[in-house]
Amino acid sequence: MADAALEIGSDPNLLLLDDDEPFLRRLSRAMEKRGFAPKEAGSVAEGLAAVKSNPPAYAVVDLRLEDGNGLEVVEALREARPEARIVVLTGYGAIATAVAAVKIGATDYLSKPADANDVTAALLAKKDDLPPPPENPMSADRVRWEHIQRVYELCDRNVSETARRLNMHRRTLQRILAKRSPR
Known part of the structure; x- marks a missing residue:
């Protein structure tokens, strides 16, 4: 993934919003190794504050959080920085929530468990790129x-x-x- 740093662009700021602290720390370290500058947030309130103070170029937002819905942060980021690349990540994947996330401005939607390679690929994908089929789909x-x-x-x-x-x-x-x- 050495070439990923070249594709990130001039602003590597990345907001990671998830209430699962161990997952958040692991993902943050992994994304930092890939050239991003991650900022962690554990709640909708923290995510909205981060967007308000310094809207990031990239965001990975969990859908379900203890204090609300991550889609609020997606909307706020889309308003503050329309060109931001936003990936919604959730353990409760459903077609309805995926459609809602994309309609309000998410670039992509991934179901957990997703690793840092999946997240990076989704964040850096070109608009007309189709995701590859999974190598080992679940039975x-x-x-x-x-x-x-x-x-x-x-x-x-x-x-x-x-x-x-x-x-x-x-x-x-x-x-x-x-x-x-x-x-």
Whole structure:
């Protein structure tokens, strides 16, 4: 990724907005190695303050944060700096949220887990570049398992509530949760 530094341009400022601190620190270090100048923010309020004080040329914004929705920061950055390259990153990927993010100005939308190479490629992609297909796409079983895990976490690890939301028998859900994740 040595040539990435050449493509970044004259303003390497990058806003990283995520409430997952370990992930945020890892991504910040990785993006710094790739030539960016990252500024970390852990909440919508911190993100809006960073945009107001010094609108960055690049941003990676988590969709769901404890104090609100990351799309607020995307809108604020788009108003402050229309040419900014913004990637929305989320563990709760859905077509509706991807469309909403792109409509309000996000350059790209990535589902977690995404590594620094994915983020860099999305930030530096040309407008007419299509993303390459994934080398190792998730199996249907893995996608199903990931969805169940997300709903389970959204329900504060309550098996009965998760089963109700997934329209699944409670015992069936318990068996799925007891197994290892599929590949």
